[in-house]
Amino acid sequence: MKSRTTVRVLESFAEPRPTTNPYIVQLARALEQEPGCEVLTFSFKRALFAPYDVFHVHWPEVIYAGNRGLKGVARELLFAAVLARLQLSGKPVVRTRHNIAPHESLSRSQLLLEGWLERLTRVTITLNSSTGHGQDMPASTILHGHYRDWFAGIAVNEPTPGRITFFGLIRRYKGVETLLESFLKTELAGLTLSISGKAATEEISHNLLEMAQGDDRVEFDFRYLSDAELVASVTQAELVVLPYCAMHNSGAAMAALSLNRPVLLPDTPVNRLLQEEAGPGWVYLFRNELTAAAVEGTLMRLREHSPRTAPDLSARSWQSTGAEHLRVFENALDHQAKHGAGIHSRLAVNSDVG
DSSP states (O other): OOOOSOEEEEESSOSOOTTSOHHHHHHHHHHHTSTTEEEEOOOHHHHHHSOOSEEEESOTHHHHOSOOHHHHHHHHHHHHHHHHHHHHHTOOEEEEESSSSOSSOOOHHHHHHHHHHHHHEEEEEESSTTOOOOTTSOEEEOOOOOSHHHHTTSOOOOOOTTEEEEESOBOGGGOHHHHHHHHHTOOOTTOEEEEESOBSSHHHHHHHHHHHTTOTTEEEEOSOOOHHHHHHHHHTOSEEEOOOSSOSSOHHHHHHHHTTOOEEEEOOHHHHHHHHHHOTTTEEEEOSSOOHHHHHHHHHHHHHSOOSSOOOOGGGOTTTHHHHHHHHHHHHHHHHHHHHHHHHHHHHHHHHOO
């Protein structure tokens, strides 16, 4: 591999804010601490004009989707300009595949942008060994890091018997309505349900409140939670339930396990791997749709066989994450150097046609 003094990486996320996903913040810190790596956070000005070597993409739809009207059209056009610069300059794209597909539906123009970005992607990072990727595309697995260091120093609560908790941004695909419907059918004495997190739309929060119909066993907190509030909410739980309709990688599950709270998750290949990794008594799985019987049965099993040691997250330390990402960026540059000539030749030929 050709030696380089510094690799300048443009990340697809903007400068972190208090509500930014901690995964992003921890990744940025790990990269900044790595010798030979310089991190630029995203803005259209930087993406179009700043010097950088690699574009590292996480959730591209965050860049070009989410706005309507003229603002939405402007963002799509700006992102198309970014893709044109990447294509013409030969800067490699590295893509971390957090999900198999976007959680929200995309318009026709956004699908075209997604396809263009995919064609420019040279190397894929997966967060687990079950994520698929292009057959002809180099790929590396770098596990989703834990949150133990992130939450260190924040006071924790003792678990409250019977308390079931959901936390995180409340969106349709996360199955919160199904969780509430199942909980309302439970008959086990002493159960309570806490649902905490900002609802993506007012319609979602209104529907949840209407479904609960004032049941005093259910409490809602439709706000972004600070780290201290999140830790307090999660550590009060006897069981964290995350019944996502489509779950591939879950930062919420990793946060709960980092705080030593067991989780009930959909039965997927990724979650089966997590169950094996964490050790007995930490990850419980349900098949098909969540039911009251699944919730009650999990609590009974948990009480009969409570885990004696903390979940094993030793493979998810952030200490090596920066170095692993830097190697991927260097591999992307090497891959582009070897194959880029053919790409630019095709571009030159296509530009002469007509």
